[in-house]
Amino acid sequence: MNPPRAARLLLVGVVVLSFLVSAAAGLAAAGAPRQTAAQVLAGLRLPPDWLEATPVNWDTNQPWKEARLEIRRLLALDEAHVRQGVKLTWLYARKGDIGDGHELPMYLFMSGNYDWALKEYPGHLRAQEGKGPTHAYLCYASCLAHFGDFEAALAILNKALADLPPKPWRIASQANIENQLGDLYGRMGQTDQARAHYAEATRLYGLSDQPYGRHLLPRKAAQVQAKLRLMAMGSLASAQLKDGVHRGSAIGYADKAEIVVTLEIRNGRFARLDVQHQEKIELGATKILPQRILEKQSLQVDGVTGATVTCQGIVEATYRALLNAGLR
Numbered sequence: 672m673n674p675p676r677a678a679r680l681l682l683v684g685v686v687v688l689s690f691l692v693s694a695a696a697g698l699a700a701a702g703a704p705r706q707t708a709a710q711v712l713a714g715l716r717l718p719p720d721w722l723e724a725t726p727v728n729w730d731t732n733q734p735w736k737e738a739r740l741e742i743r744r745l746l747a748l749d750e751a752h753v754r755q756g757v758k759l760t761w762l763y764a765r766k767g768d769i770g771d772g773h774e775l776p777m778y779l780f781m782s783g784n785y786d787w788a789l790k791e792y793p794g795h796l797r798a799q800e801g802k803g804p805t806h807a808y809l810c811y812a813s814c815l816a817h818f819g820d821f822e823a824a825l826a827i828l829n830k831a832l833a834d835l836p837p838k839p840w841r842i843a844s845q846a847n848i849e850n851q852l853g854d855l856y857g858r859m860g861q862t863d864q865a866r867a868h869y870a871e872a873t874r875l876y877g878l879s880d881q882p883y884g885r886h887l888l889p890r891k892a893a894q895v896q897a898k899l900r901l902m903a904m905g906s907l908a909s910a911q912l913k914d915g916v917h918r919g920s921a922i923g924y925a926d927k928a929e930i931v932v933t934l935e936i937r938n939g940r941f942a943r944l945d946v947q948h949q950e951k952i953e954l955g956a957t958k959i960l961p962q963r964i965l966e967k968q969s970l971q972v973d974g975v976t977g978a979t980v981t982c983q984g985i986v987e988a989t990y991r992a993l994l995n996a997g998l999r
Contacts, residue, residue, distance in 0.1 A: 708818040711786045718761065719787070725754045727762065735768045742774075746781055747951040753782050772798065773807055780810045789814045803836025805844040809851055821859055828852050839881045843888070846875035850895055857902060865902065869895050890922045897921070897987045901970065912936045912996045919991030923950050923984030930984040932961075934992040941965050946985060956981045964989060 706714075729741055738759060745756030757778060764775045776795050779788035792811035796804060808831035815824040831848050835841045853868035876892040879885065914936050923930040928949040935943040944961040956974070960982050963972040970989060974982035990998075 706818060708789060708815050708820040708823065711818055712789060715786050715790055717787065717790065719784075721754060722758055722761065725751075725758045727755055727759050729759055731759070731762050731766070735763055735770060738763055739774060742778060743951075746778065757782050757784060773804065776807065777810060780814065785814045785817045789818070800834060803834055803840070803844065805831055805836060805840075805847060808834070809847065812851065812855075816855060816858075821855060824855055825852070828855070839879075842875050843879040843881050843884075846872045846879065846891070849875060850891075853895070853898065857898070862902060866899060869899050887922065894922060894983070894987055897990055901986075901990060910939075910993075910998050912939050912993065912998065914938065915996070917992040917995040919988040919993070919995060921984045921987035921991065923948060923981050930957075930981070930988050932985065932988040932992055934989060934996065936996050941968055944989065946988075948981070950981050950984075957985065960985045 729738065731738070742756040742759050745752045745759070760769070760775055760778045763769045764772065769775060772795055776788045776791035779785075779791060788810065792807060792814065796807055796811060799807065808827055812824040812827040812831075815821075815827065828848055828851060832845065835844050849868045849872035853865045853872060855865075856862075856868060857865035873892045873895050876888045876895070879888055881888075917934050917936065918931060919934070920929040920931045930950070931947040933943075933945045933947070934941065941964065944965055946957040946961055948957050950957060960972065960974065964970060964986075970986050970993075972986075
């Protein structure tokens with residue numbers, strides 16, 4: 672992994688498994704049918720039907736370095752624009768002008784096209800094996816976990832640990848993998864293993880000697896610690912919360928400004944939850960997730976497809992606001 676690319680991936684935040692797995696677990700708990708990864712791949716039709724009908728207002732003769740900026744802009748907008756971004760990525764991939772190819776599966780993943788990403792990641796990882804493509808391993812494991820294939824996700828994360836990038840990115844990459852192993856074991860109900868991986872992630876974040884984004888590492892470690900506290904947190908129904916307005920903040924997708932939540936407690940219950948942010952690719956999560964938290968009166972809610980990092984930030988910031996409200 673070259674330094675500029677690695678820096679970008681670290682600065683925007685690494686994909687968080689917990690909300691993807693939470694969504695899958697929620698469907699299973701409700702008794703809704705859920706396809707396995709193998710079933711999804713067996714029935715996958717590519718390109719999808721919607722691709723042909725999706726317009727692209729971009730001259731594909733322009734170089735990829737320009738197109739990728741347009742794609743990121745599109746991915747931050749509504750569903751119609753997101754599809755344009757996906758199609759534009761696919762067109763550049765078809766003509767072989769897409770760098771080392773990592774952005775096709777990555778943008779599929781970011782746009783919530785988990786089935787298509789599930790198809791693309793194995794080939795990309797085979798081509799990059801031995802080069803430490805940590806971010807690709809993490810995204811592929813998230814796709815597998817999204818479809819409930821937890822054992823395969825664990826296998827991919829362990830493979831990532833055996834294929835780390837060289838210094839100076841090795842330690843931070845290992846920390847990111849340990850962090851997601853903690854997420855996955857936590858959703859599987861194996862809390863001792865989750866705590867062990869979170870502890871290792873925290874230790875490694877403190878040791879990283881990466882040249883870029885080092886100022887974010889203490890915040891990443893604090894985020895892991897917040898996950899540990901959330902695991903130990905009892906039911907909010909029995910919590911004694913102080914009425915009033917309480918604030919909390921946490922790192923999200925943007926690296927220059929944290930997510931800030933304002934939580935109003937009235938009669939011991941969540942009455943209002945507002946989110947202030949500078950997230951760019953959040954797909955409505957800053958409105959959808961607070962509504963889910965208010966409706967369930969809980970932090971144990973499903974995330975928003977394609978906005979897992981933002982969702983994690985909102986939950987953590989809300990948790991910090993609850994601490995200010997007297998949560999113990």
